Amino acid sequence: MRTKLVAAMVTLLAVAFLVVGVTTVVTLNNALYDRIDSQLRSAAGRVPTNDDQQTNCAMPRHNEFPLGQAIGTVSVRVCDGRITNADILVEKGQQEPDLTPFTSTFLGVPGGAAPRTYDLGELGPYRMVGHTKPDGAVLITGLPLAETQQTLYLLVAVIAGVTVLALISVGFAGAFIVRRTLAPLSRIASTATRVSQLRLDRGEVELAQRVADPDTDPRTEVGQVGAALNRMLDHVGSALESRHASEMQVRQFVADASHELRTPLAAIRGYAELSRRSREPVPPELAHMLRRVESEAQRMTALVEDLLLLARIDAGRKLAHGPVDLSMLVVDAVSDAHAAGPKHLWQLDLPEEPVIVTGDKTRLHQVIANLLANARTHTPEGTSVTVGVTTQGERATLTVTDTGPGIPAELLPTIFERFARGDSSRSRQDGSTGLGLAIVQAVVTAQGGTIAVDSAPGRTEFTVRLPLNKNMAQS
Incomplete structure (x- = not known):
């Protein structure tokens, strides 16, 4: 029962941690992605002033990023199904990575649609959105998701670590608490075990085992069990005393009756033998009856001796050793x-x-x-x-x-x-x-x-x- 209680406690706590963890991760994931989408829409609107004044999609465009863009921002311009500009913002002094391998990915970003996540290979996942300009070109803006995913992974690791530590702690603490709480029940079981080891089928039984008073508190479930066990032992003890008294009376009666019968049986046998030794002739029929009397007296004497022996052994009389x-x-x-x-x-x-x-x-x-x-x-x-x-x-x-x-x-x-x-x-x-x-x-x-x-x-x-x-x- 201790194992089941601790297992149930740990299982419920694990389910609670799982629900809280999943809810937290999902909520934070949505919040971070909403924040990135907001930043993405804001970044898509930051274009050079002369970019908005152009009406010809094929004319050269400004190639510098507006102020306030984050490091790693991708800016791609698609005109008539081909890429005219593909740039990524890097820190000063760093070499700009080649975006040519991701041409098909950029061409697949629709203009005016909601932001979506795309995989840019070694650059990692990106959140990108397309914005259609007045000249018909599609300006694609993308923000890296590496930091966002690292944040989510870190949160999952923290929640998992805390959950494992909490479950281990609760397991040990719960086992200690349950063991201490059920200690009275163990003492009651120990009392019942000692009683079960007693020989109750014969002889005088001293049924002195009882549950201690602290374990019979009627205000607790375990105390009620202890009190009920004590009442049962009282009834059993009284029944055993009555049974023993009855057995002793029967044994004493058998012993007394057997002892008292020995003398008249000996007399019957003696008179039967004496009648057979008489000098006066005895009719054959009477002689046969006397022999039968003597034979049955001998048999009854053996029965009385056997009963007397059993009564003495039952009474606990020691035999020679x-x-x-x-x-x-x-x-x-x-x-x-x-x-x-x-x-x-x-x-x-x-x-x-x-x-x-x-x-x-x-x-x-x-x-x-x-x-x-x-x-x-x-x-x-x-x-x-x-x-x-x-x-x-x-x-x-x-x-x-x-x-x-x-x-x-x-x-x-x-x-x-x-x-x-x-x-x-x-x-x-x-x-x-x-x-x-x-x-x-x-x-x-x-x-x-x-x-x-x-x-x-x-x-x-x-x-x-x-x-x-x-x-x-x-x-």
Whole structure:
């Protein structure tokens, strides 16, 4: 906007200078030419007295210029289509130039017409007029235009120079003035930029950024913008506080409910196991129902534990940070996955040296186990699952790649959300809470890492990046 304002200012000034300059030059040009024409008519009337008394065009005439004629004045007499006299007034001692080459030009000057401009070659432009005498001769008088044109050229140069200097000065001065005038708007934009860089989607947000009071003057347009931005930030801050309070209530409820449910679920599982160990015979139908109760209690216990873990991470509870052998965790997790899914093809792609990362060993094991369980649950038997570990810079990269049917494109944007489930193309055989990948993302993020997924039919790859242990990174 500053550039546009300065450009508009300079353009308008240039147009104004152009109009004034053209008007001045045209006016002066007309005035100078009118003055020369007046001098030309006056000079044409100054002829020797005996010239007016002649009645024979061919008789010899007086060859001297009358007094008061300007240096460079041309006097030519044309009689019966031929030139009888052709003289030019020069300073005393100077040689009179030859006018013979311009005979055709002189013969073309009509008598009694208005003054016109003619080019006399090296003598330059001349303003000439023809005056018919009583004897029929045409007396042509001409005045040089060199000084007049030099005056006009000088005026054009002066106007152009002044215009250029003025435009440059106005450009710099305008840029300074516009920059200073719009400085409050820049400060408002800086405030809006700082707000845009805040993470507003989760957690407690301290929206303390505001436009300074000097930039909220309602008497100015910029001040009105600043005041409106402050009001908007006040509303947004209030909404964020309300949202955070609501989230905290929900998280606290989930945490409390999960904690409280652990005891009755443990009791249900205990009584179910105890009933199966009873010495008294139990009818087969009742035994089946007790096994189902125990199985669902176990599943619900896992769901409660997952919800409690997510609630604790959401509440900002710090996880353990220590050196963890990621390679060994992968080996153990793949071994467990092979036991749970022996009909899948499990493969390892590990470096020769162990990869040590910084994090919580238990939670990182849970991350790997969840990814492998996701691959085993949502792919058919015989699918190849490859787990790889590499290092790059200060990061370790864990990849879990399967050759299954892939994740539906419409599910990819929400794959890490809680209770997200795939469609029939990735149907599960075992019970799933829909929290596995949500826990993976929450744990990885809490450990300072990132997770991404890339999926197409025949290949799905989850990529987890974790910070390397500082000692390993330095080595």
